Amino acid sequence: MNLTLKVWRQPNTDSQGNFETYQLADVSPDMSFLEMMDVLNEQLMSQGIDPIAFDHDCREGICGMCSMFINGEAHGPDRLVTTCQLHMRKFKDGDTITIEPFRANAFPVIKDLAVDRSAFDRVQQAGGFVSVNTSGNTQDANAIPIEKKDADRAFDAATCIGCGACVATCKNASAMLFVSAKVSQYALLPQGKVEATDRVLNMVKQMDEEGFGNCTNTGACEVECPKGISLENIARMNREYLAASLKG
Amino acid sequence: MGITSSSIGRKVAMALSGLFLVFFLLQHFTINMTSVISAEIFNQLSHFMGTNPVVQFVLQPVLIFGVVFHFIMGFVLELKNNQSRSQKYGVYKGQANASWMSRNMILSGIVVLSFLGLHFYDFWFPEMNYKYIEVLPEDPNRYYEELVHKFHSPIRVAIYSLSFVFLALHLLHGFGSSFQSVGVNNKYSATIKKATQAFAIAIPLGFVFIAIYHHLNA
Numbered sequence: 001m002n003l004t005l006k007v008w009r010q011p012n013t014d015s016q017g018n019f020e021t022y023q024l025a026d027v028s029p030d031m032s033f034l035e036m037m038d039v040l041n042e043q044l045m046s047q048g049i050d051p052i053a054f055d056h057d058c059r060e061g062i063c064g065m066c067s068m069f070i071n072g073e074a075h076g077p078d079r080l081v082t083t084c085q086l087h088m089r090k091f092k093d094g095d096t097i098t099i100e101p102f103r104a105n106a107f108p109v110i111k112d113l114a115v116d117r118s119a120f121d122r123v124q125q126a127g128g129f130v131s132v133n134t135s136g137n138t139q140d141a142n143a144i145p146i147e148k149k150d151a152d153r154a155f156d157a158a159t160c161i162g163c164g165a166c167v168a169t170c171k172n173a174s175a176m177l178f179v180s181a182k183v184s185q186y187a188l189l190p191q192g193k194v195e196a197t198d199r200v201l202n203m204v205k206q207m208d209e210e211g212f213g214n215c216t217n218t219g220a221c222e223v224e225c226p227k228g229i230s231l232e233n234i235a236r237m238n239r240e241y242l243a244a245s246l247k248g
Numbered sequence: 249m250g251i252t253s254s255s256i257g258r259k260v261a262m263a264l265s266g267l268f269l270v271f272f273l274l275q276h277f278t279i280n281m282t283s284v285i286s287a288e289i290f291n292q293l294s295h296f297m298g299t300n301p302v303v304q305f306v307l308q309p310v311l312i313f314g315v316v317f318h319f320i321m322g323f324v325l326e327l328k329n330n331q332s333r334s335q336k337y338g339v340y341k342g343q344a345n346a347s348w349m350s351r352n353m354i355l356s357g358i359v360v361l362s363f364l365g366l367h368f369y370d371f372w373f374p375e376m377n378y379k380y381i382e383v384l385p386e387d388p389n390r391y392y393e394e395l396v397h398k399f400h401s402p403i404r405v406a407i408y409s410l411s412f413v414f415l416a417l418h419l420l421h422g423f424g425s426s427f428q429s430v431g432v433n434n435k436y437s438a439t440i441k442k443a444t445q446a447f448a449i450a451i452p453l454g455f456v457f458i459a460i461y462h463h464l465n466a
Contacts, residue, residue: 077344103335105331105334211332212255212332214325216325217421218345219345241257242260242431
């Protein structure tokens with residue numbers, strides 16, 4: 001396939017970025033999108049052009065590092081995949097592909113397509129954990145009976161890889177799907193109930209302080225989420241938050 | 249940061265005020281619909297609503313507060329949400345993952361708000377003038393004639409009809425969405441969504457029917 005790539009180039013956080021157009025020939029439909037980016041970078045380096053910075057790590061849809069807004073959608077046109085799982089067979093010969101960083105004020109661009117998603121880390125640090133005494137006599141988690149449907153729902157919520165596609169795709173740059181998944185994975189389990197009140201209040205407070213937008217229930221986050229995290233989690237977080245606020 | 253200034257608190261407040269306005273809409277529609285069935289019943293109900301002190305001095309101020317709160321909060325949230333992404337996307341395919349209604353609540357809301365201005369000009373301001381400024385004698389039989397008179401003009405009927413299309417678009421997302429905002433997402437959600445969408449189409453369509461009916465039968 002021969003492709004025209006419009007790629008966002010931005011030297012650093014403080015500088016103005018712009019789109020640069022590159023031609024890439026002989027792209028295999030079996031390549032992953034990131035492999036295509038690797039080939040493009042080799043071509044750019046051979047031409048003496050600074051290669052494009054983009055995030056990636058595991059390249060198997062687990063780590064949540066790869067981002068990119070491809071042709072107007074987070075992680076591109078496919079569903080339930082990260083960018084590293086997106087294949088070039090989803091595009092046609094002669095296509096023009098526009099590639100941008102995830103855009104949100106809470107996710108400032110570091111360089112080109114790489115963005116700083118540490119806002120998610122700070123939200124997680126505000127309450128996304130269970131305090132456990134690890135002095136050697138920790139109770140085995142499997143010793144506590146948990147209803148199957150709750151275990152399944154908690155697991156589903158815990159599959160969130162924190163990639164930020166929900167923020168990137170939401171017209172309001174809201175982080176509620178991510179935060180609600182992290183709230184839910186504990187709220188549904190007995191181990192998480194002890195700190196449930198402080199957890200949801202602190203995580204939502206941190207989320208708001210990071211400058212994410214408000215959720216307006218468009219549902220775009222759920223559609224674009226590579227792990228299929230459900231809006232049900234946002235409703236649960238809303239309930240948890242209201243109950244926690246009433247408790248004080 | 250308290251509940252009133254948090255993102256979730258504002259979202260819940262938006263949902264509750266919206267649900268309150270939906271309830272008012274249903275009540276308004278029910279009374280208006282009687283005008284198609286019987287001028288006498290419509291006059292009686294309108295006279296009761298227009299003269300009952302609880303309706304006039306308790307429910308009416310609450311309603312006005314609800315409307316003003318809903319649109320001010322809507323504008324505040326829209327402004328804040330726009331500020332959350334200063335650098336916009338070059339290509340953004342919103343239609344790929346969310347409905348037009350859900351992405352354009354501010355647009356449909358502004359149309360409905362503009363319609364409310366016209367509606368106040370047509371009915372509420374003359375009513376306030378009649379009762380509290382000129383203090384004209386009570387006439388329990390004037391309401392039906394006033395209603396029919398307003399729908400003589402085809403332009404007004406067209407504006408009303410178009411406004412109700414936008415109200416339907418607003419409700420198609422907003423009514424069902426308010427349940428999600430207050431934390432309702434369970435096995436009944438699919439039914440709730442269908443019921444709210446049926447309401448969102450049927451009630452505005454009913455208002456359009458009333459306007460066209462009186463225009464044709466004037």
